[in-house]
Amino acid sequence: MRIQRLQTRIIVFFVALLTLVQVAAFVFVNAANSKNARSKVEEELHVGQRVFARLLEQNADKLKQSARVLAADFAFREAIATHDGGTIASVLSNHGERIGADAMLFVDLEGKVVSDTLRPDAVADGKPRAFEYPALLTPSRDAASASMEVLDGRAFQLVAVPVLAPLPIGWVVMGFAVDDAVAKDLRQLTELEVSFALHQPSHREPWSVLASTLDTGQQRSLLTHLPADPAASARLDMDIAGAEHQALVIPLDDNGSARIVAVLHRSLAGALAAFERLRFTLIVLALLSLALSIVGSVAVARNITRPLESLAVSAARIEQGDYSAPVAVQRADEIGVLASSLNHMRSGIADREKHILKLAYDDPLTNLANRSRFANELEAAITQATRGDGRLSMLMMDLDRFKYVNDTLGHSVGDHVLREVSARLESTVKQAECIARLGGDEFAILVRHSDGDLADLARAIIKSLEQPILFEGQPLDVGTSIGIAHFPEHGRDAQTLVRNADIAMYAAKRDKTGFATYDPHYDTSQQEHLSLLGELRRAVEHNELRLYYQPKVSLHTSNISAVEALIRWEHPQRGLVPPVQFIPFAEHTGYIKLLTRWVLQEAVRQCGEWLRDGLRLQVSVNISARDLMNRELPDQVSALLSEHQVPAALLCLEITESGFMEDPAHAQKVLDRLFDLGVKLSIDDYGTGYSSLSYIMRLPVQELKIDRSFIQRMATDEELSTIVRSTIDLGHNLGLKVVAEGVEDQAAWNLLRSLGCDDAQGYFMSKPLDARMLAMWIRANDGLFTGKAGKQATG
């Protein structure tokens, strides 16, 4: 089991450590004491052994002395010398009692027992019996020998002394019983338990006790511990009737088949008693200190964990983003330092979060909200408005010609413009919840609780931007298009609302109305455009695109020497799709480059084909502003011309004013190279832009096409007809051929001819035709078109 809590871990650690130390101490003390007790007992045993040996020796000496004195007694000797059995027995018995001997024997010089007080019957039968321990019988007159022997199953200290008459005539052997009383005496002197045991190897149970200080039960226990070899001294640990004893086994004299050993032993209990008291004290101390250590470690652990818990609570608060409450731990120790660090961390995180939020939600350039903040604000506003019954609106706007400013004058100017626009927005839009720059020149404004009509606000914004922005004294003219969407009618969620505002903005831009409020109609056309754009890719791959050609008819000669190539899309489901539905979006996405390439290729190819058929026609192709940014365009054109063996003069590229005004320097370079190739260049839709004529004069163009809006209304508008006339004059003065577009009736045709316009193009002559039909039409009308006939011809 893993212990998770620090407090528990500290307590467990301390208690375990203390327990370990105490157990170790206890074990060591126990071992040391036990060892001490044992060695003390052992020492006592050895002392006891020495005392015992000395006692036995002294006893033997004393007995020898007594025996010697007895043997020297004249009356005793005299009685012995009588050789009279009865007398000898009585004197032995008499003198034995005198010195306290328990057995008295007289043994003659041959070693035969003459008389025996212990076993008188054994002698009485008259058959001499040999004395059992002949080694005791030394022939010397002065000798006296003693040993421990067994007589009649009992232990005796035997002493033999010769009887002198005056020569030795035999030995008197005196026996002193070694019985329990002797053992007890020895115990008193040695302070050891004393036992005498007999080892008789021939017996089934070789050991028996002769005399002992032990009771019979203990004696039985003792016997089980005695060693197999009685001749060797041994040091034994014995268990005597449940008590531990240390013992010494001392072999005594060996005079035959049996051997007597003395066993000295002592219980460890006495020596261990002191230790038992010590052990009890130790256990009590251990339990006390254990209890104290538990109390102490609980206190220590709490002292540590309480502030840690408080720190954890604080950290959890910080984790949840609550930076308000400081960590409330006031201490001078490491935890205090940690708390203080946590406090610093808390304020640091709070500061950084503020900073990060600013970075995340503010536009650093304008200090307006950024897209993310706006999205959040919008979501919040929608949530609130949904809950209540509120309304809100958003405005989406971008700047006209901002890209032109940014690209031609540099980003610093662009940034200046953006900052200025921001400032004007902020001063103009007071009721806004949020003004944001979504990126680039795109701005969004969130207005809550609006009355549903933000036209005034939009107009105010447009008005605020009419005043040119000054950069280093130079006025910069930026316009804007604004899309407006209302919640909830134009979208119930932020995404939809933003998209619809965007759609409205594009509509405003397209319709040049300045601002527009979202209309579902926009959405469908927009959707259509978008899906068309997706299908446009397929169109190129599946060859669904066609080129139609509209002839340009000379107003002077009615000759037809030029056509304008116009793209048509034969959609498999929609049928013919007009260019206005996909060209602007192709321009917007950059897909126009591919379209232009395709148109160029097809136009040049067709031009070459006509040329080989003997029809020499100049083909005009519309080039977008993006195409003019394409440096490779001149090379591509050159390659196409040579591939289809078409003279450069038969290709005319039509460019709008805005087309080259986006990046005039770059456009100029591309146009110059095209001009060098010999390709003709034409200004298309002239009169709709704001370009200065002086600028156009620098371009290598040969043709000027007057925008259809002038031509279609000039018959009824005097002012317009004046503009057309002066334009024609201007073009002619600049050496340009002037072409009128959108000629739809005889009146226009006649007027243009009277004004000296060079070529006319329009439905009055012919609608755009495919290549085959156009060839037929030209053959029928070339040089013959006068209006009426042409009308019939086109019928």
Place this chain on the structure above:
Amino acid sequence: MRLRIACLLAGAGFALAPVRAADLVAEIRDSLGNLVADAVIYAEPVGAAAPPPRSDARATIDQVNKEFVPRVSVVRAGTQVSFPNSDNIRHSIYSFSPAKTFTTKLYSGREAAPILFDKTGLVVLGCNIHDKMVAWVLIVDTPWYASSGTDGLATIRGIPAGEYRVTATAPSVGLKGYSVPLKLDAAAARQTFVLEAGS
């Protein structure tokens, strides 16, 4: 110290038996070949009675410096042996030997009456006070005996010719005696005894 045995009967023997007499020299050795002092030899006539002992036969065993002098004596049965005490301390002589058992009271000087050794045999004498004092008295029934000196030679002088059983023994040094038959004539005879240990 030289041992002296007075034999007052020697001349009488020759008078009673007008046969020629000679000396018998016995050389006594132990089994290792050493010459044995204080050995005793005596010759008993075979087929003829020994001359009767004299009724006033006397012998003396003195006590000098807590020793019996001589340590080994040979006497004819019926001899009165007196035990003068030359020491200035008292002695109490006893014998537990079957040939003659007796005890004297403590005495000094010449107080003790002579003791008649009337049976043949070996008597070991001791002093009841001084355990170390030992003397051997061999009581024989023949006038022809002698003890050996340190040269190991014992000489019986003037022994008439005839047949004898000659016995040699040395109880004081623990050698066992034995007898040999010997035919003596007028010429001096020499006999060697080798004694075995024993009592």
